[in-house]
Amino acid sequence: MTKTFSPARPIWCAGCGDFAVQGVLEKSLDSLNIPREQLMFLAGIGCSGTIQNNIKCYGYHALHGRVLPTAIGVKLANPNLTVVAAGGDGDGYAIGAGHLVHTFRSNPSLTYIVMNNSNYGLTKGQPSPTSPLGYKSNAEMDMDAILLGLSLPSTTFLARGFSGHPEQLGQLLVAALKHAEEGKGFAFIEVLSPCVTYYDTHREWASRVHNVDEDPDYNCTDRGNAFSKSLEILNNHKIPIGLLYHGEHVSLESLSLKEDCIPPALQDLNSPDSVENCKKIIQSFMG
Ligand SMILES: Cc1ncc(C[n+]2csc(CCOP(=O)(O)OP(=O)(O)O)c2C)c(N)n1
Ligand code: SF4
Ligand SMILES: [Mg+2]
Structure with a gap:
């Protein structure tokens, strides 16, 4: 693979949060010694999705919003592969929202990274499902994918990191990759990754993040506590980051792939x- 494939250079704007996601992901993959020829990286369409071109491994660019069913197909076709999917908030929460719900329900052992910048960066800044009410005349309330995941009893790993806190992001990514590697199910990680060109939320998010990993009142193994505490944090106009839920449920491949x-x-x-x-x-x- 070293001889035949050279990753592309990132094409993101200077200062884009996606650079940090890529750097931290590369380190996390290396720290777990995941052989690159065993890694299948799939991405949706968006600025975020171009991360797939930059990582040395096998890859596939799915249709907009369709990265999850494609990734599940890969995992079921070859459960020995490490399968990582990535994309934006538009890709995952708008056109792909149905697939996210049903992936939460089926719990396949793969990692999904949503690089959330609260807008459609690639198509020049239109509102996405995580844009606040009023952003560019947005008339819809923003959604929280972690609360959505917490509401479904089959979810097993829910986390949120921030590109401005790369050390914690690395710990979360390693934990997510391990969860999926060990066949424990769907590892979902949203990364707050500001779009400096169309909606620069870096300073705002830096002041609003609330790290539940250091909050003694937050219990990430208790779904009820995680839901009520996450909601409380959001109602206080803060954004919960850290390992937000860790539980157990049978994986899709262990149910589907019998002897x-x-x-x-x-x-x-x-x-x-x-x-x-x-x-x-x-x-x-x-x-
Ligand atoms: C089926 C389909 N609909 C719409 C588009 C146009 N389109 C390309 S990327 C995109 C949104 C990108 O936003 P997001 O997923 O948040 O990624 P970002 O660029 O912000 O990283 C849209 C609507 C498309 N490529 N395909
Ligand atoms: S438009 Fe925004 S999301 Fe896209 S590369 Fe530039 S800063 Fe990043
Ligand atoms: Mg986006």
């Missing part, structure tokens, strides 16, 4: 049973 259902990438394609196995897999997804 008689061999994932396509692990099948011997020369075997006459191969076609039969494919039929079995398709039938298993049809219930």
